[in-house]
Amino acid sequence: MRYSAFRVLQEALRGHKGWRPLWRDPEPQAAYDTVIVGGGGHGLATAYYLANTFKQSRIAVLEKGWLGSGNIGRNTTIIRSNYLLPGNEPFYEFSMKLWENLEQEFNFNAMVSQRGVVNLFHTDGQRDAYRRRGNAAILAGADAELLERDALRAMIPFLNFDNARFPVKGGLLQRRGGTARHDGVAWGYARGADRAGVDLIQNCEVTGFRIENGTVKGVETSRGFIGAKKVGVAVAGSTSRVMAQAGMGQLPIESHVLQAFVSEGLKPTIPGVITFGAGHFYISQSDKGGLVFGGDIDGYNSYAQRGNLPTVEDVAEGGMAVMPMIGRARLLRMWGGIMDMSMDGSPIIDRTPIDGLYLNSGWCYGGFKATPASGYAFAHLLATDRPHETAGAYRLDRFQRGTVIDEKGAGAQPNLH
Amino acid sequence: MLIPHPLLGLRDAQEFSYLGDASLLLRPDGMAENAAETFFPYVYLRENPAGLHRELWFHEQGDRSWLVVTRNTVTHEILGAELAGDVVARNRASRDGGDLA
Secondary structure (H helix, E strand, O other), X not given: OXXXXXXXXXXXXXXXXXXXXXXXXXXXXXXXXXXXXOOOHHHHHHHHHHHHOOOOOOEEXXXXXXXXXXXHHOOOXXXXXXXXXXXOHHHHHHHHHHHHXXXXXXXXXXXXEOOOEEEEEOOHHHHHHHHHHHHHHHHOOOOOEEEEHHHHHHHOOOOOOOOOOOOOOEEEEEOOOEEOOHHHHHHXXXXXXXXXXXXXXXXXXXXXXXXXXXXXXXXXXXXXXXXXXXXXXXXXXXXXXXXXOOOOOOXXXXXXXXXXXXXXXXXXXXXXXXXXXXXXXXXXXXXXXXXXXXXXXXXXXXXXXXXXXXXHHHXXXXXXXXXXXXXXXXXXXXXXXXXXXXXXXOOEEEEOOOEOEXXXXXXXXXXXXXXXXXXXXXXXXXXXXXXXXXXXXXOOOHHHHXXXXXXXXXXXXXXXX | OEEEEOOOEEEEHHHOEEEEEHHHHOOOOOOOXXXXXXXXXXXXXXXXXXXXXXXXXXXXOOOOOEEEEEEEOOOOOEEEEEEHHHHHHHHHHOHHHOOOO
């Protein structure tokens, strides 16, 4: 389907009866070469790159609900690549480069907007830590600028610079960071995958795996058995539930709920993405004008896609501490999503001990920015059986080998990452 | 969420801090020959159930006791709480029976 201003006008005059679905709704075939479990951002991106970049065929994506019905449809849409550790930073920078070319790649408006991400610091120690993080990012080919207080004030004058407890001393700015239209990302990948011949099968829940002699043969689903030579699982918060069906119920993963919020629409006021360094609060403004913000996960294991009020209060307090001007904006919506919190706060893209079964998980609450690289690296692994060069550290067995990638240094406690 | 503290009655979950799966009470013997093998799953692997979950909460803003709380992770309903010390004592009594926390 082609979009143009003329087409929009034409359809407006015809009562919008000419629009067609962007992808087919196929019946599942008896067998595929590769089955991706999970039709979210990462699963769809995987199918897209598998078919388009790695030229694989006979691919299906199985989704228990509708495409993009999980965390890709309920996040705060921030993209950035300002990580610290060598296992992470090249991967996220690779993801940023894919973001920068995403719309040209799949010819769909994902509204990638590099409006800048600034992480505020409030103490001298935090300035040093951010300087180090910025240098690590630059070493990996990303961009980073350390802004002192005056430069920051010129850019974002409305911050509470003289907060008695958390004075703003400056910020680490990544100009290439920003936001993207989360649903557009899923739709663009879905359409691109569908056009390349991938079967996107919705309302098809995986209920079991058929494993013979340690090799996966296919998946049992709510729409019958589907054979597969390779199965890739990318199901975020449902990882433990799905993998338990393959006998891998014990994983370095806990599922936690993260809440996010949108205010009523306001005139343009927040120039990019701003994160509060003393608490945990991050905010941007959508193109419709709503303030999109969030904070910490609730902190206890949860599969409920809703959180509790104490976290709402905590997020609101963080927002009021850093920019009191938003205090009179009314909250329009809030929601919760289930995060696959890993034991070191970093993801897993790896084979499993079962031949032909691959796992993509552990994204914690940073999975959105990773969507393109996650899909690319997972497709690389599924197609070649070798990890992508930027994802070599994301091994499932790194916990046993003691090579964890712990950005925060919080240890094996997922609710602290 | 309100946690039914066995000594103090219903208390707001905000008074507590959360640690995780109550299997952390079953700490392996660090001096054993196979300590590295037993500590890996103890430290890193979790059941992560959707449904009933037995988990450790610390009454940090209260009497500073550790509780084992039984909670449904799908609905957030709390079904009960007991002192972690009682659970440990029960585990010790039936260690050979293999009773889990």
